[in-house]
Amino acid sequence: ELKVxxxxxxLSMQEGKNYTIYCNYxxxxxxxxxxxxxxxxxxxxxxxxxxxxxxxxxxRLMASLxxxxxxxxxxxxxxxxxxxxxxxxxxxxxDKIIFGKGxxxxxxx
Amino acid sequence: xxxITQSPKYLFRKEGQNVTLSCEQNxxxxxxxxxxxxxxxxxxxxxxxxxxxxxxxxxxxxxxxxxxEKKESFPLTVTSAQKNPTAFYLCASSIWQTMNxxxxxxxxxxxxxx
Numbered sequence: 001e002l003k004v005x006x007x008x009x010x011l012s013m014q015e016g017k018n019y020t021i022y023c024n025y026x027x028x029x030x031x032x033x034x035x036x037x038x039x040x041x042x043x044x045x046x047x048x049x050x051x052x053x054x055x056x057x058x059x060r061l062m063a064s065l066x067x068x069x070x071x072x073x074x075x076x077x078x079x080x081x082x083x084x085x086x087x088x089x090x091x092x093x094x095d096k097i098i099f100g101k102g103x104x105x106x107x108x109x
Numbered sequence: 110x111x112x113i114t115q116s117p118k119y120l121f122r123k124e125g126q127n128v129t130l131s132c133e134q135n136x137x138x139x140x141x142x143x144x145x146x147x148x149x150x151x152x153x154x155x156x157x158x159x160x161x162x163x164x165x166x167x168x169x170x171x172x173x174x175x176x177x178e179k180k181e182s183f184p185l186t187v188t189s190a191q192k193n194p195t196a197f198y199l200c201a202s203s204i205w206q207t208m209n210x211x212x213x214x215x216x217x218x219x220x221x222x223x
Binding site for chain 1: 140142144149150151152153154157159165167199201203205208209210211212213214215216217
């Protein structure tokens with residue numbers, strides 16, 4: 001059974017700091033996705049990672065995938081308040097897309 | 110514009126009633142999914158479907174039913190057997206049998222039992 005675990009589940013950080021969110025999954029997969037959710041809203045796609053070693057960057061966010069370690073990271077560089085949201089990773093295996101519990105990110109001015 | 114439409118946005122249900130949540134997509138996607146999200150929690154998979162007239166149970170299917178009579182539509186019925194139906198329900202769709210199965214989401218339906 002596929003399990004997807006994120007950590008930390010909650011992160012409070014100062015503006016300007018760097019931090020990393022981790023996403024581990026339990027079975028092999030080459031397809032991993034990152035999403036952002038603002039309070040009361042739906043999910044917005046951030047990154048699509050489809051191979052070992054894939055790295056994608058958008059602004060202050062960078063995502064990577066290590067399929068051998070079954071690990072993806074979402075790195076935040078010089079955080080700004082606008083990045084406050086909940087971030088989810090999701091893994092596709094056997095036609096099911098399974099989500100982690102999410103990391104609630106709160107960036108303090 | 111292409112996208113996924115969920116309706117209604119808010120829904121109130123009396124105990125013992127069945128209610129149906131609508132999900133329509135015009136992205137020509139084969140696969141469709143229903144997720145449930147409780148406050149402060151992640152998304153849990155209820156049902157999913159890759160082709161018309163076929164669907165599979167997800168991790169929390171009890172108390173729910175679905176149909177897939179058309180490629181564009183995947184309605185979810187919350188039955189009276191679902192003991193704690195109050196939640197945020199999200200519908201998604203994706204291309205199937207391809208490398209990139211990125212899911213695109215509707216705006217969600219917030220269901221409250223009164």
